[in-house]
Amino acid sequence: MDKGRQVVAELRRLCPWGQVFSGDLTLVYAEDATPGLGGEAPLAVVRPGTREEVAAVVGFCAEGGFGVIPRGAGTSLSGGVVARKDAVVLALNGLSRVIEVDEANLTATAEPGVVTAQLHKMVEERGLFYPPDPGSMAVSTLGGNVAEGAGGLRGLKYGVTRDYIMGLEMVTGEGRVARFGGKTVKNVSGYDFLRLMVGSEGTLGVITEITVRLLPLPEARRAVLAVFETIDSAAAAVAGIVADKVVPATLELLDNLTIRAVEAYSACGLPTEAGAVVLIEVDGAPESVAREGERVVRACRAVGASDVRVATESGERDKIWAARRTAVSALARVRPTIFLEDATVPRSRIPEMVRAVERIAKKHDLPIGTFGHAGDGNLHPTILTDRRDPEEMKRAEAAVADIFAAALGLGGTLTGEHGIGLAKRPFMMAQFGPVGIDLLRRVKTALDPRGVLNPGKVLPPASEGGSR
């Protein structure tokens, strides 16, 4: 206990501009948006006020052997920031300055605690565009987006966070500061550290500054809502649109369960009787938007859409997309505990994946809502359960394992955008095998020799093999 108090006193001394909390209140930093992982109240919570304080705290923890858990908005869906009692949570949402929007170089540089939607607003006011738009962007932080390799609705046409990171400043596991990349479009000096850091989930370094690439804001947008009687025909429409060489900015699928949950919350006019809907948005120059919009409508009709609506007013369009972003939380109205998976398959295998999920739902007798970024193969099968029913939670976990097996069997991956965290760690060996895991471990050791950064995340425990 005394030792704990000493640690807190030292952290306070190191962070004159920040805040340090200990005691009962730290319990609220135990968990994130992932159910069933049982986090613990951390030793202390530090909200640094400057970047120098970040380096000082990490250095102190490395010396003392305390874990450091970097945290943004705490919206992780894989247990990425779940805490333990021997670690310090580093809450980075206080470092929230946008340092610069460089209109000549089309870049923006920001601290890690900047909220994604606020960066959007800021650059869009200048006619610029930062495309990555994870579902939680209204609260998620840029640092969290980089650490998790966040995706979003616009991944199909614009790619994901990884594709927009041009420069990073980071603190290593020993509390030293390094910078990689910058504002140049071309840059092949040294190894590609940026790609390594994106999706590293706080296990390789703490990100303290981010330079992102910007695009000109598309001049026009058009949203289309296509209604289908079955989820199979909706999946066929997705394939048909891409086969017609149209790449919409967004191509989202919602099954009946999700439609009803979202409509119950938002009342934005989704057809609650439909088997599935596909939401499509095309953007770009006005002429091409008009042309591509037509082709999308035709492709949907060709596979038997029962209704195709084009949102003409921007207010109507915004309402639909805002509603879509609440799908996960809205599904919690049906049952309170949500296992949201993001196993991803090559997009041509989407219809097979949809059928596999239906089989798994039947096998384990669980409601599974399916929605997500059908256009890029990243579906979100969502198991609806109740954490107060232990027997049902067991079935849910078995269903999750089956979903992973199905995705890997179709040539896919465990996670498209939510990360491995704690939740998917047990399945890593199945995806990478002993050699792959060994290489991942060696990278971790090189950057975080004392193993203090986000301990216990991403890599499977040594007992599962794969070490040298």
Place this chain on the structure above:
Amino acid sequence: MSEIGPRSLLDELARCMRCGFCQAVCPIYREEGTEFSVARGKLILIEALADGRLAPTPEVEKAIGLCLVCKSCKASCPSGVRTDLIMAMAREMLNQSRGRGLAKTAILKVAGDRRAAAGLAGLGGLFWRVAFAGPPTAGGLWRLRLPTGHYYPRPSGRSLTSGLRRRERRGVIGTADRRTNSLSFTPTGAQGEVLLWLGCLVNYMLPSLGLAAIDVLLAAKIRVVVGIDEGCCGMPRYVNGEISGTAQTARRNLDWLARVRGQGSQVASGSPLLFVCPSCAEAWKTYPELLQGREKEAAKTAAAAVVDVSTFLCRGAGDWRRLLREPPSSSPLTVTYHDPCHLAQAQGVRQDPRTLIAAIPGARFQEMSEPAGCCGSGGTFALFNAATARKIGQRKAKAIIATGAGLVATGCPACRLQLAQELVVAGHFVSVRHTVEVLAQALGWGDR
């Protein structure tokens, strides 16, 4: 404790799936940035308290108390978590285990008892110079002699309604009905009737607001019935966790309503229950949750009759709007509007007040940035969490000042007090008025 007990508290808490979307709307999180300042974190603390993992230490209690009950999180929660209800239940739990402290007990005592409220108002009228320091500010506010820097209007010493008997408003004499403890104003050629609930803040601190509401309704040819010293709506008791006490208040108010609408009275059973205070309106809407059986049915009927004054004026016949006159000053009047949380977030009333203000000839409406951002008042919140309330209030004051408006309208007496105070602190004079006061003023311009 009726149907609200520990079991249902855990059920309510289970709805939260921890998505954290409440961070986007919480005015306190915006200033504090800590996980325990936002609903998700508070629910984690409350759950741990309810199942015994955490003890109710002062630290935990303070964190849970740091909530404006502005209902923004409830309004935007995709999972349908009823944070306001949870907060009331949690505070009830804390009251039982720790007690409430002297200041809160005193405030709730006054709020729960009509005579105590009238008594305190009387004392305030006599001894206000002890509590307040002058000279008054440009808007006529006096500084409370506390280090918190609160500014209030000078207390009048008695309630609005007790002084309103046999008084004349817009040529109509008020008649009192002792049996139902109410006053009515019946204009010639009345085209409708309302029961107007004033609320304590209006009755004791902002009587001019109540008079303005009566004047505008009379101009619209609406018969107005008000309760004499109607008493508290129960909201302060409810948000501070006095759930069974609130049920008593609810019963008393519903009894009064039944008498006013009962046999032999001249009030139609279908006439709307009109509010100038959206928090009072919200209190009436929670009555059905607090009661059972026949009482619950009566509470549901009453809740269904609840209407905000701006919505009523917008929906009804609009002839009276022709009586609105241009402001006499040569320079144009620029008006902005602040959305009260309990009106915009909780009741969805956003457009009606703006429509009414726009009906005033010569007034130029200028929207402020984030008009629905909380003002930081939160009932007793500003008294007990002065520093946080000030940060929220100053953000609001800046947004108002940036519009260049000479007048800020709002639909809530508590917001009206808070905004006036924050503008004084910001050192910038802007008039603050309730929507009905703005309308009454514009009607008056025609008289002179």
